[in-house]
Amino acid sequence: MFDKTVTKKRKFKFDSNQAILQVMALLGIVWFLIFFFIPYYGLTLAFREYDFAKGIFASPWIGLQYFKELFTDPEIPNAFINTLAISIFKLLIGFPAPIILAVLLNELPGRRFKSLVQTVSYFPHFISWILISLIAVYWLSPDMGMVNQLLMSLNIIDKPMNILTDASSYWGLAVFSDIWKETGWGAIIYIAAIAGIDETLYEAASVDGISKVGKIFYITIPCISGTILILLLLNIGSLLSSANFDQAYFMGNAMNYDKSNILDTYVLKVGVQLGRFSYATAVGLLKAIVSLVLLLVSNIACKKFFGRSLYMEEEV
């Protein structure tokens, strides 16, 4: 990693400017060490018995007891499957959605209509899941939900659907509410990528008599395939977080618990509500390990395809 000739050439002067720069950077480094690196060490609590008086650093070691419990706890396989299934469905259906939106927006005639649709489409990104769970009541509940009223008045269904409380519909609810919230936001990056495509490619295609739809498949998509691939790898790397703690916490309820309980909400339940800190840390560690494996795999793939790591584009 370190190029010796470069390191030798670079001379660091310890003057007042170096001191000022150090302070500017170190304020943040100290913060990262406290609020990220101490919690990393705190993960060892999975192998220790948490003791309030002794705290994170001095609680006694007890070995693998909580990991053994992890593999016999009947809730774990269920929470794991829910986490994985919701994440994978979001990837399969939610990942292409912003690409399609960006391509279609790009083909719209009229700049003002285009920017109007775009601006409105990413507003839901800024609304919290708490409020979305409230909005969902007015749209999907059996008694006052607009969707049920509409479908009943059109005689498509004869009794209202319990989308919000029926466990079997939670995965679908999670995926589609996520698409509603995030598609417009996700499209921004593809719109920027499309804006960077060389205009002459389209002109040349017009001369060759290629149709509008043809241009999408022969020019637009191939030109943004690099962006698509990078974002796909990033998505795979953070796959398990896309099950979304906030969403599961607010859209989940006692009735759909079987399908809405994900690892993150289970950690909260075990740790904060039941006060079993060490066991909750073990559950969290399980998720962290799986996430790390996914991240390393996508990082290796990224190095193979692009010759760079996922988050670092250039020499630092």
Next chain:
Amino acid sequence: MSISKMSKYDIGESVFNTLNIIVMVLVFIGSAYPLYYCIMLSFNDGLDTQNGMLYLIPRMFTLDNYVAVFKSKYLINAYFVTIARTVIGTSLSVFLGAMMGYALTKKELKFRRLYITIGIITMYFYGGIIPLYLLINQIGLIDKFAVYILVCLYSFFNIMVFMSFFKSISPSLMESAKIDGANEFVIFMKIILPVSAPVLATIALFNGVYHWNSWIEAFLFTSKPELKTLPIILMEMINKSLADQLAMSSGKMTMAEHIGITGNSVRLAAMTVAIVPIMAIYPFMQKYFAKGLMLGSVKE
């Protein structure tokens, strides 16, 4: 090219355009209407709303739901806590993040590689809420307002967005100041910050929305009623029928004298109160947004 071929393409193209416009109109309605509908209901008489058949404008316009919301001291207090948290938290995060980002773009900074590596690890890996909760507990930040600011003070993703913006600033700007004897902090304050409006606005928007919407810090780290934030109140309104109590106390307690305020419509009024600030800054931020985001996207 024959005439028949031309017209085939023209027909294909106009079919595509028409379908596209229809789909985009549906996207527009689908994005805006669910929220609009709820906001509209918050301006309608609660009892009247129960009759249904309301779609575009309130049938019995009223501000009573909002009066009920603002009568609650509880909620007013939460509103101020959230505003304080958002303003202080966002300005500190943007300033400190930009400062760190600037220092990290300087090649002469010793241990620069190490610092950046530390930052990147925090983007890859998160210790989880339980170790964080125990840490906050141990350093005595439970039930302190400062916890809202401290826990999310820095984000390395934002710092990388700052870095990529600062790298694009012409070095000649800084060189001349250096010749005049200005130190790096003065250069950062006097030269860098004034030309960085797009990236500052973008990060401020990210941070501001996070502070405004986030509930987990208040949920985990505080229990005092006077430290409750708006999202926590909204949470309680949804879960615990706090809204029903507010509705009852603002009516004259008995159902007969009930003046058309229901828990449901009070909930929607509270929701609107929470969304309005985001809507208000949205158009202003738009201006800088595209520029700032493009920079972010390069890094992402």
